[in-house]
Amino acid sequence: MWFVYALSAAVIWGISYAASGRVIERGVSPLVFFTLYTTAGAVMGFGGLAATGRLGSVPAELRDLGRDGFWLAVAVITSGLGALLIYMAIGGKNATVASLIEISYPLFVAFFVWLFFRETQLNAATVAGAALILTGVGVVFLGNRS
Numbered sequence: 001m002w003f004v005y006a007l008s009a010a011v012i013w014g015i016s017y018a019a020s021g022r023v024i025e026r027g028v029s030p031l032v033f034f035t036l037y038t039t040a041g042a043v044m045g046f047g048g049l050a051a052t053g054r055l056g057s058v059p060a061e062l063r064d065l066g067r068d069g070f071w072l073a074v075a076v077i078t079s080g081l082g083a084l085l086i087y088m089a090i091g092g093k094n095a096t097v098a099s100l101i102e103i104s105y106p107l108f109v110a111f112f113v114w115l116f117f118r119e120t121q122l123n124a125a126t127v128a129g130a131a132l133i134l135t136g137v138g139v140v141f142l143g144n145r146s
Contacts, residue, residue, distance in 0.1 A: 013099075020087060021095025030087035037083065093144065100140040104133055 020033055049055040065072055089098035107130050113119050122130075 017086075017090065017095040017099050021090050021098075024087065024091045025094070030084065030091045033087050034084045037087075038080065097140060097144050101137055104137045106130070107133060 024030060024033060046055070049058065062069065062072070086098060086102055089102070092098075110122060110126070110130070113121060
């Protein structure tokens with residue numbers, strides 16, 4: 001199921017970026033869009049927790065993290081910052097080009113997983129994929145320098 005979830009996320013992100021590009025081009029600032037995005041996320045998140053009866057388990061889940069609560073804070077803060085930055089990039093160029101540059105993030109995932117946790121999840125196929133991503137990012141950047 002992980003592949004279905006990942007592919008579904010890609011489809012949903014594609015819809016999101018296309019729609020956000022449209023409204024940002026039409027004058028909604030990236031910060032206003034980001035605020036609406038995070039508000040909707042909070043409403044959906046709390047609604048989902050309440051609907052599934054898991055709202056009460058949140059304090060225990062946070063307590064059970066122990067020292068890894070730090071990593072939760074890092075993940076939440078950087079997720080929010082990353083979302084804001086992509087909307088700013090969309091506003092500065094367009095959704096297509098911004099997302100084609102952003103797609104390089106798996107390279108940074110691999111680097112930070114190694115740096116923070118000393119885990120190496122690379123093999124020949126992932127290294128080849130990373131090289132293709134870097135090549136693609138370079139082509140997109142060089143073709144859109146204006």
